[in-house]
Amino acid sequence: MNESEIYEQIRKALADAPRNQYTVEMHLQMIKYADKLKNVTSKEFCEGVGLKPSFGTEFSKMRNLTQRLKSAGLNTDLL
Template sequence: MNKNEIYGRIKQALAHAPRNQYTAELHLQIIEYADELKSITAKEFCEGVGLRSSFGTEFSKMRNLTRPLKAVGLDTAKL
């Protein structure tokens, strides 16, 4: 799957997220696609998904958190 397809899936998930769960949904989406998005910058991610640049910090945090989560058994394919 290419990054534009991933961006589209993330946009769709965020569009359907309840207002009070938006950031949590964003976190889950970043964790789910972290391996595919490992070579892009936070700025590129925010532009691709159509988010304010301030969400770049969330992108970086969640992408970095993915490695230890997977090390303890998280299967991102089940998210």
């Protein structure tokens, strides 16, 4: 799956998320694809998904959190 396909999957997941679950879904998607987007800047991520630039901080946080979760046994392929 290439970068643009990942962005499309994330956009679809966010569009399908219930209104009160949008932020949760956004964080989950960031964690799910963190390894595949490890060379992407937070600015590029936000532009690719169509998010406000302020969400770049969240992307960076989730990418860092993903490493901790994987160390604890999380398999992001199952998300």
